[in-house]
Amino acid sequence: MDNSKTLIQLLRNDYDGLLPVDLNSSSQLSTYIQAATSQNTRKAYRQDVQHFIAWGGLLLATPEIIVRYLHEHAEILNPRTLSRRLTALKHWHVYQEFSDPTLHPLVRKTLTGIQNVHGRPKEKAPAVTTEQLTLMVRYLKQQDTLQAWRNNALIQVGFFGAFRRSELANIQWENITFVAEGMEILIPRSKGDQGGEGQVCALPYGDKALCPVTALKTWCEKSYIESGFIFRAINRHEQMSYAPLTPDGVSLIIKSIAVECQLPHAEKMSGHSLRRGFATETSKKGAPFVSIMRHGRWKH
The missing domain is CATH 1.10.443.10 (Intergrase catalytic core)
Structure with missing residues (x-):
């Protein structure tokens, strides 16, 4: 069985119908693959992709539109949040068997620049004595x-x-x-x-x-x-x-x-x-x- 098709079937549920619906897979194998990523992580990825689309992003996404998205949210969202959004978009494209637009040098440099300008060390929670x-x-x-x-x-x-x-x-x-x-x-x-x-x-x-x-x-x-x-x-x-x-x-x-x-x-x-x-x-x-x-x- 083609494992990539199983992955696509799995992501169909995670991205609310954004994936092809004509691919079949083993339910048991899908269960194993789904268990590789925590439920909270999958939920976060779903929300990240939905946020990108609500902003006006398209799937398939291009490096140029992703750079625009990063630029417009650089002063609004935490750099760690933007980094996770890119990871969610990466997963969507990879499991669709499309090339990953987040790997484009322009995207990576833009994110690095945002992290350098707006990033700050995560403040640790005070310890209770x-x-x-x-x-x-x-x-x-x-x-x-x-x-x-x-x-x-x-x-x-x-x-x-x-x-x-x-x-x-x-x-x-x-x-x-x-x-x-x-x-x-x-x-x-x-x-x-x-x-x-x-x-x-x-x-x-x-x-x-x-x-x-x-x-x-x-x-x-x-x-x-x-x-x-x-x-x-x-x-x-x-x-x-x-x-x-x-x-x-x-x-x-x-x-x-x-x-x-x-x-x-x-x-x-x-x-x-x-x-x-x-x-x-x-x-x-x-x-x-x-x-x-x-x-x-x-x-x-």
Whole structure:
């Protein structure tokens, strides 16, 4: 079977009918190829191509029209966003078996120039310290609401598990095992495990001030969660959804708690602040670098 036709069939779904519809493929092989790229990446590529078309771009695209697109968005969009847009256009053309217009020297030079003029180093999210985490937990424990119980578990599990925000949002009851020493959380798939082998994060019991295991147990008892997603959306009427928080929602919660606690640089905190905080704090206490990397599921 012609693998290129399978790729074209795959991209048909990703680009909403922009690809030929007269090519057939093996559904099983399409599944494997689709799994090579994360769902979030495919969604981003779809949106990128749609943005290009909405602006007035045509498919097939020429180097000249792409340069115009870059020029008109140079002062509006982040250079990293423009770079991803080019990658999306590249995929569209390659999987259509057309030449890649983004490889043209004029396109590459234009993007490089935009990066040199408008690019700036990505600002790192401030790391949450153990003292700051204690303040946040103490603040939340003063409130007897579903949101407070959820948020208490969210920030403690996020910190001590060094979870990415997407990992936190996707934790499910079925993936949690409570053991004598604490609990184990199975992460079926993550950014550092695109192969889908699965990774286990072990969290021990803490003390009275900070304990992710107790916080999570309390949240599940208060919310009566016995299946499905653990960290769910809750509206202002304290009505809980079955749907999980989004990764952006996780970041907003962490930032809002930091602001309410009047922590330094609270406005710059994000979902990465907990993960970075764990690495920073454990490193200060002398934990081996390899152990920190392994626990946080960072690639060596």
